[in-house]
Amino acid sequence: MCGIIGYVGSRGGLQVGVEALRRMEYRGYDSAGVAIADGTGNLIIERKAGELANLEAAIAVRGSGEFQGSTVIGHTRWATHGSPSDRNAHPHLDETGKIAVVHNGIIENFAALREELLAAGVELKSETDTEVTAHLVSRAYFSCPETAGNFVESVLSVVRGLVGAFTLVFTHADHPDTVVAARRSTPLVVGVGEGETFIASDVAAFIEHTRNAVELDQDTAVVARTDGFEVLNFDGTPSVARPFVIDWDLEAAEKGGFPYFMLKEIAEQPRAVSDTLRGHFIDGRVVLDEQRLAEQDLREVDKVFVVACGSAYHSGLLAKYAIEHWTRLPVEVELASEFRYRDSVLDSSTLVLAISQSGETADTLEAVRHAKAQKARVLAVCNTNGSQIPREADAVLYTHAGPEIGVASTKAFLAQVTANYLVGLALAQARGTKSPGDIAREFADLEAVPELISRLLESVESVRELAQRYSESSTILFLGRHVGYPVALEGALKLKELAYMHAEGFAAGELKHGPIALVEEDLPIIVMVPSPKTHPILHSKILSNIREVQARGARTIVIASEGDETVAPFADHLIEIPSTSGLLQPLLSTIPLQIFAAEVAQARGYNVDKPRNLAKSVTVE
Incomplete structure (x- = not known):
């Protein structure tokens, strides 16, 4: 604080x-x-x-x-x-x-x-x-x-x-x-x-x-x-x-020629992801070398709780998709501030994944203490060596993103998503739900992401232009399905944090259950579109959602994989990202949203690194 x-x-x-x-x-x-x-x-x-x-x-x-x-x-x-x-x-x-x-x-x-x-x-x-x-x-x-x-x-x-x-x-x-x-x-x-x-x-x-x-x-x-x-x-x-x-x-703590820290930290994301992966795949096996849980402990897990706040919570929502897909374990994701105030069902076979960039977030720390009191095992994902949450947890996986000075999380968020996926692969390995070959391929896909991020960062000028165009909007909505939904939430949070603008993220399928009432002429809506190769059904459904909002006059900003020719007719503005597997797409689709929020804030005359009323880490409840 x-x-x-x-x-x-x-x-x-x-x-x-x-x-x-x-x-x-x-x-x-x-x-x-x-x-x-x-x-x-x-x-x-x-x-x-x-x-x-x-x-x-x-x-x-x-x-x-x-x-x-x-x-x-x-x-x-x-x-x-x-x-x-x-x-x-x-x-x-x-x-x-x-x-x-x-x-x-x-x-x-x-x-x-x-x-x-x-x-x-x-x-x-x-x-x-x-x-x-x-x-x-x-x-x-x-x-x-x-x-x-x-x-x-x-x-x-x-x-x-x-x-x-x-x-x-x-x-x-x-x-x-x-x-x-x-x-x-x-x-x-x-x-x-x-x-x-x-x-x-x-x-x-x-x-x-x-x-x-x-x-x-x-x-x-x-x-x-x-x-x-x-x-x-x-x-x-x-x-x-x-x-x-x-x-x-x-x-590492200086701006390095960038006009503000957040832009520097966005540019450092390839290294943040790469450093978080480094040393965690040895002799064909995922190795969580900084943790203190044996593989037998992971094998005995029958349920996973993820607890976090803010952007870390959104990374936890993505962890749910990956862990359930790779391990078939049930995963619940809880806001840390709510976790200990209800009767969560925990025991010694429960793994609690506590995510905090600073390792000092008060709500998450209290959630860790509550989980340990219920005899659950706690694995912390953290970016700060020696901080309180890793010390009180049973195990820790450090993200190695380096210092993040900008208050709005960027590289720490992507590093958290990467670390969460490592935890998912380690659980799949321990439980035998993925073959060694499958795990090696998933890890190789992760290792390819930093190069894809670097390529994406070279082609984001159009995002800056869009930010200038829509900087005076009063409201911007974000839509996504599957892993695109947490990305929509994260994009909306960034815009609220930095530009003090009303922004909401919705699961696209929920649009017709109420939020579509918000749609009006010229309302900007940013849509995360899954790859038609990895999620063809979801792809077709979100195209339907785009048609729904366009029919009501909305302006659509669509983030889609390169080569997705079917989406272009439905996009007022198209932002292409490199193609990757479905679960890894958030590591790319998040980046245009970070840049968009920062540029909108700049255009509105706000301090990108120091948004009002916020601090980097929240050490009080």
Whole structure:
């Protein structure tokens, strides 16, 4: 949700902090701020509502020379408690001005804590749940005999009493060589450099300086100093820290000459799919080498649940088609936010496939915990090493899409679809429902997809022209059948996210059961047409659906396989994609919809990488 940085070292704290926030601004851009311990008993703070540029402008007015000191905490916000404003921006201070805090997550018992502080005469200056923690640590440090004068123990005593999901990072003017952070169910990673330590929500914050990182367990705190760090449980006992090496570099997090990150990430999709497949087919067998489930575990599965949110949910809908087709196992796909609020029938023979790009999506994390409580096995599909969902799952399959900065998912979505298909093939292999030869052919078809994506990306100029033409439309509908239906949902979501336009995706066969009432003269309708070679019956039926909407004056934008001559007479605009097998077509048909949404947003004057009210990962329910 929010982006957090903490740094102790010899570099200039202001530069480290602002650069880190720039790399994490996709996590939230309602406000930003920094607090620097200057080494002389003072904290220098600046914070501003709006994007990071507003903070930088305020710092420039004051002059960077005022921000001396090498210890910094910083924050870029996605608002939950309190409107986006200067006074609600982080960092927040205690009454003495000695202690500052930044926070990601929600403190669920903050109302009671707030009342307790108000009753004690504390003046609260913001509407946030965050500010109460600064005052509580201050009270522990200055007034409580058991923790007086002990910065670390004061923080630990406070976080033990908090309810909710949170990452908190504190700095203290009288301890300028120390930053203390604590986490529960929200992301926090440690970067380890030479004579410097970083604490951040995302490794992108410090990848410029070090690739050596450490992941933390639940309910742990990290005490960062120039000479290293220690990791503690909330009770103060030592905790385990697991080191890992970041496998991408700074260049991967930069725009690379593209005007915005989303366009760069669309262009990176051939590599994202290829890297997700790499190393997963050895000696004629699908190998899920990063998972921790034996083949016998997969053989015993008698039902699959897929849980996810947003675009990941749409990738899960595609997983259902593939897994049921290849394995004959029943598959249910559930919005993670709904999954644990009904009586799902799970047991030890159920495989729950939990899909999350960030690995920190709160609803999906809670769905994982619910599934495990029901004794189900959980396999996570994730793009972020060391994040919470893979750590709590029984197994993990990483997508290797690299960093995705644009808030609207593109390459992460295609990598998820690819990984889901790998899971389907692994299940088919374990259960014997597909022969080794069939599995080898399916995998070979997958391996051919990156080249097809590259070819498609070279011929999308017509999509950009269509986006300009229809950018002023008030509504756009999307239709699809079979695997085209989840693609229609994803296309509509992208347009809503980026262009703030009313867009709906429908199963084409449902059109006549109500949605056709929306069709009127010149209404743009984008239609996913299956290949007549792989799905001849579906193909003929969706042509009928196209006729239905054209008879009512709609303008049809048809996405169809190259060589499908029968569809051309029914398309006002035809977008051709390379021909592939039916199940793999979404890996291609999704791409014109991504480009269409981005170009419409551009034409309407919106920020493609930072759509309003959204953040890259949703770490609160």
